[in-house]
Amino acid sequence: MGKNQKIPYLTEVLFYLGKVIILFLILNYLIAQTPLYNQSLILILSIFLAFSYNPFYLVLIVSSYLISFRIAIINIGEFGLLFLYLFTVLLNTLFMIIYLKIKYKFKEEE
Amino acid sequence: MITLFQLIIFWILFDFIYIAYRVSLLIIHKRKLRFHKHPLISVLIPAYNEAICIEKTLTSCINQTYPNLEIIVINDGSTDETLEVINSFKKKHKNNLDHRNIDFKIINQKNQGKAKALNYGKKYTNGDFLITIDADSYLNSHAIEKIISYFSSEDIGAVAGNVVAVSKHSLLGYLQKIEYELGIHFIRNSQSSLGNVIVTPGALSAYRKNAIKKFEEGTLTEDFDSSIRILEKGYKIVMAPDAVCYTQVPLNISDLIKQRVRWQQGGLEVFSKHYFHQKTFSVSLEWTFLFLFGFYALFSKILALFVIPLFLISSDYSSLSFFIISFLVYSLFIYGILFSIVAHYSHDKKAILAVPLFIIYYHTIVLYSVLVAQILAFKGGNQSWEKIKRYHT
Numbered sequence: 001m002g003k004n005q006k007i008p009y010l011t012e013v014l015f016y017l018g019k020v021i022i023l024f025l026i027l028n029y030l031i032a033q034t035p036l037y038n039q040s041l042i043l044i045l046s047i048f049l050a051f052s053y054n055p056f057y058l059v060l061i062v063s064s065y066l067i068s069f070r071i072a073i074i075n076i077g078e079f080g081l082l083f084l085y086l087f088t089v090l091l092n093t094l095f096m097i098i099y100l101k102i103k104y105k106f107k108e109e110e
Numbered sequence: 111m112i113t114l115f116q117l118i119i120f121w122i123l124f125d126f127i128y129i130a131y132r133v134s135l136l137i138i139h140k141r142k143l144r145f146h147k148h149p150l151i152s153v154l155i156p157a158y159n160e161a162i163c164i165e166k167t168l169t170s171c172i173n174q175t176y177p178n179l180e181i182i183v184i185n186d187g188s189t190d191e192t193l194e195v196i197n198s199f200k201k202k203h204k205n206n207l208d209h210r211n212i213d214f215k216i217i218n219q220k221n222q223g224k225a226k227a228l229n230y231g232k233k234y235t236n237g238d239f240l241i242t243i244d245a246d247s248y249l250n251s252h253a254i255e256k257i258i259s260y261f262s263s264e265d266i267g268a269v270a271g272n273v274v275a276v277s278k279h280s281l282l283g284y285l286q287k288i289e290y291e292l293g294i295h296f297i298r299n300s301q302s303s304l305g306n307v308i309v310t311p312g313a314l315s316a317y318r319k320n321a322i323k324k325f326e327e328g329t330l331t332e333d334f335d336s337s338i339r340i341l342e343k344g345y346k347i348v349m350a351p352d353a354v355c356y357t358q359v360p361l362n363i364s365d366l367i368k369q370r371v372r373w374q375q376g377g378l379e380v381f382s383k384h385y386f387h388q389k390t391f392s393v394s395l396e397w398t399f400l401f402l403f404g405f406y407a408l409f410s411k412i413l414a415l416f417v418i419p420l421f422l423i424s425s426d427y428s429s430l431s432f433f434i435i436s437f438l439v440y441s442l443f444i445y446g447i448l449f450s451i452v453a454h455y456s457h458d459k460k461a462i463l464a465v466p467l468f469i470i471y472y473h474t475i476v477l478y479s480v481l482v483a484q485i486l487a488f489k490g491g492n493q494s495w496e497k498i499k500r501y502h503t
Contacts, residue, residue: 100382
């Protein structure tokens with residue numbers, strides 16, 4: 001790294017990490033009051049929520065995660081968290097693809 | 111709390127399925143048929159501020175062993191001396207161009223980006239086959255002859271060239287060089303066995319003119335976008351490992367991150383654009399594998415970066431050190447396998463020695479770029495055709 005070089009997009013990344021921490025602290029406090037409390041899931045939720053406060057994305061992911069919380073607590077247990085982790089990554093990708101599809105309105109070939 | 115060890119188990123799940131799929135395709139790979147005719151080939155070279163390196167690109171084009179060429183250079187509103195360099199090249203090599211019967215056209219347009227430049231240039235083409243070359247890349251003298259020979263049947267819509275990174279004796283350049291080799295010999299070669307090469311690289315690719323109505327516009331990675339469109343039309347895309355093209359790569363971290371962010375963002379856009387389009391079964395399978403294991407599995411690795419601080423905060427140093435050791439052992443093993451495959455095909459045995467450095471490079475620069483691309487995708491604001499620093503090659 002040369003003397004005059006900066007790491008590109010560092011401000012954006014730091015701002016994003018700040019959002020993750022704030023969301024994590026808030027959600028950790030709120031969900032700790034319920035029987036659904038699970039720190040790993042709250043962290044994952046914070047990471048994905050911090051990408052966007054878009055209501056469409058927010059509603060979908062929160063409802064999905066609430067269902068996932070119950071499944072995790074009742075049936076899956078600790079090991080099942082890994083599969084839930086897989087599920088959340090896929091879910092996030094799918095939401096992002098739909099979101100970008102709507103946002104960019106790509107022109108289709110005639 | 112998910113433990114860091116569980117994260118590694120999760121990565122193994124991704125990596126092993128993906129490697130097994132790729133290796134099985136490499137084993138069945140057989141493509142021997144060749145096409146030996148010499149139809150007119152139109153070479154398209156879009157250029158934006160490439161004064162420093164375009165002469166070498168053009169020289170490599172006119173020194174091809176292939177006999178029937180027309181060369182079309184599209185100056186995309188360059189603000190440096192690119193146009194002057196192209197004009198003086200044409201004058202300087204007039205005799206050679208006449209002698210070899212090469213029609214050399216120079217076209218100007220205001221700056222509109224690479225895809226529009228290619229489409230504008232395509233209007234002036236007369237050949238049934240198109241070859242696109244980046245203005246910062248140069249070809250091996252047999253490259254065009256070799257790449258065209260892969261159009262052995264009517265269903266082959268495009269052929270991807272073998273892009274070799276010019277490392278210029280820099281460590282960062284060398285790491286990118288072996289990364290490119292990994293992409294060519296491990297991913298594209300295996301995709302080629304079923305004719306499903308997902309990305310035709312901008313640096314060197316050949317297209318059957320009927321297969322590509324226009325180069326796709328509106329995304330940051332027009333080469334990925336256009337090749338997916340060709341596959342959706344039912345054509346096959348294969349790889350030509352012997353059609354070699356040398357390309358410049360960023361030689362500083364800042365430019366490298368910018369380039370990778372653009373690729374990742376472009377990849378996300380192309381996935382969004384084509385995700386719900388109809389594809390053949392084998393293309394859908396390749397698409398799904400690329401999506402799950404090649405493209406998005408990266409993001410699962412980023413999550414570990416978020417979990418590590420929690421272990422530091424909770425002073426659970428034994429778990430953290432266990433994670434780091436497990437991670438290093440696992441990474442050395444997995445990249446050892448991959449680089450052995452690369453060394454086998456590229457005859458570069460010392461690539462295996464670079465595994466530890468490659469692990470650091472990959473898990474910092476590449477993962478950082480994936481994260482940034484995700485953040486920018488939601489933030490909005492498209493990147494333009496951003497320039498990386500060019501060097502004399």
